[in-house]
Amino acid sequence: MTKSYDLVVIGTGTAAGVVANRCRKAGWSVAVIDNRPYGGTCALRGCDPKKMLRRGPEIVDAARRMEGRGIAPDGLHIDWAALQTHKRGFTDPVPAKRERGFAEQGIATFHGTARFLDQTTIAVGDDRLQGRRIVIATGMKPRPLGIPGEALVTTSDQFLELEHLPRRVLFIGGGYISFEFAHMAARTDAGVTVLTRGPRPLTAFDPDLAGLLVERSRAIGIDLHTRATVEAVERDEAGLRVWASVGGTRRAFEAELVVHGAGRIPAIDELDLAAGEVRAGKRGVEVNEHLQSTSNPAVYAAGDAAATAGPPLTPVSSLEGKVVAANLLQGNHATPDYTGVPSAVFTIPALARVGLLEEEAKAQGLDVEVKFTDMRGWYTVQRVGETHAAAKVLVEKNTGRIVGAHLLGPESVEAINLFALAMRNGLGADALKNFVSAYPSAGSDLGYLV
Known part of the structure; x- marks a missing residue:
């Protein structure tokens, strides 16, 4: 038996949830499908559990750095099993909570591998779902290594x-x-x-x-x-x-x-995209500026499964989900703006960036001042006993526009968000120099880095 919906969403992660919820609130009939527990990569297999597990190593490292400075970390160690239990206190409730949330809004939920039968029909198990519109938001998976063993x-x-x-x-x-x-x-x-x-x-x-x-x-x-x-x-x-x-x-x-x-690749190979006349490449489903499939106008894609200019990050998935929802509900008019999207490596200390790398700025022909700052002797770094910290900021010479910022050190991820906020809202180097912040804090360093 075929069931008809205004929208069928494949995936239940960040992008999928944004699209499904917004379209349902607008009165559309919506169905979601996932072949894994509901919640997507970030909540279950990525960002959130990673940061939970990082907390233990973060504390141990902080204590060791302060040895001889008032802290005696003798015997301090990580109980990995207990750390996992702590993490699961956050991740284990997610699938049921996410599915319950969909059901409470009147969104139909399906479990299993989605497969295109034609341009607007999806098979999932014994069910056939007809979608006036279909959104692919299946995220990524580890790429095959192709080696023995x-x-x-x-x-x-x-x-x-x-x-x-x-x-x-x-x-x-x-x-x-x-x-x-x-x-x-x-x-x-x-x-x-x-x-x-x-x-x-x-x-x-x-x-x-x-x-x-x-x-x-x-x-x-x-x-x-x-x-x-x-x-x-x-x-x-x-x-x-x-x-x-x-x-x-x-x-x-x-x-x-x-x-x-x-590395990871888009999780789209089980969808039988050819049957749906959905064109895709190595980077994901091929889409136009409105995130609509270039080969099947009934299909849109967002997040890591889409071949967009945005980096594979959770905030980008949310951004693209909002763009898709707007275009579905009001016709194609919205395009994603990736200005000032920061990213980070959550090592200890963390490495963060927003905007262009130095080589990218030069390749674009931008005339930039590159200010590198060794921060190892700075108060915010020495206070916590960190040994490695630096910043590099790229400012366009004729406009004062910040085109890139790169940070390594304590609280670098929070500080990069301030650079991102400035870039996304057109605040230049002078604005950061005149920024009055709480002191002492990571934010109080910004004016000295531009």
Whole structure:
């Protein structure tokens, strides 16, 4: 039997929830589908649980930095199992709460893998859903590694559910997932190795600040290898052995746990998009400026499943969900504005950015002043015993416009939000110089960084 709706949403994460809720409030009949527990990546397998697990390592690291400065961290250690229990106090209620919320609004809920039958019909199990409009918001999943022994590798989703953290952990990939998890594991006193294919890790962030973070990472015992191509993973009597080509030399690395942090891809391959005449590429569903499919006008896409100019971040998914909802309800008129969207690597300390990298600004032909500030001697850094902190801010010379800001250090993520607010609202360097903040605080540093 076919059930008809004004809107069928595939996914129940941030973007999906925004679209479904707004259209339902406008009187549309709405159905949502998910083949995983309701809630999406951020709430269940990403941002939120990651930050919950980070709290323990954050406290241990803070205490160790203050040793000899009034704190005696003798015996302080992380109880990983208890930390997991703490985290699940937040994540476990999410699926039922999210599904209950949909039902209370009159949104029909379906569980299973969605599959296009034609341009406007979705199959999920034995149900057939006809949608006047369809939104794809299925998020991302770990990309296949394509190496022998891949089944022995733990995904980032699985890492966040580990009851026990082994003593030797190896991470494949040099992006934010590997670095965030490596910093967690290192604070449990595990032996940690990171293998990255390129000449440097964290390529989406400023190379000078990323280099300082690499120094900090090595100082806490993380063994980082660049130009390392993982070739295979195998089990041996001691645990797992990872074979990799490092600078052209084949080497073996021993570990008890090998974690996949080598990138994610849009989770769209099970949707049978061809049957729905929905065109997609490596970056996701191809959409126009209104986030409408370029090949099937009944379909829109948002969040990590869409090939947009926005970075794969939860706030971007929310932003794009709002744009899709506006265009569905009022006709195509809205486009996403990605100005001033910050991102961060939640290492300890955190590395954050908003706007352009130095090389990107030069490639665009912008005449910018690049101000690099070594902050290691600053009060806000020394107060907490941090050893690595710096900032780089890019200001357009003829306008005073801030085109990029990059921070490493304590409270860098909160400070980057102030730069983001300034950029999104057209506040230039002079506005930040004249900003009167609470003191002492991370915000009180801003005027000295531009």
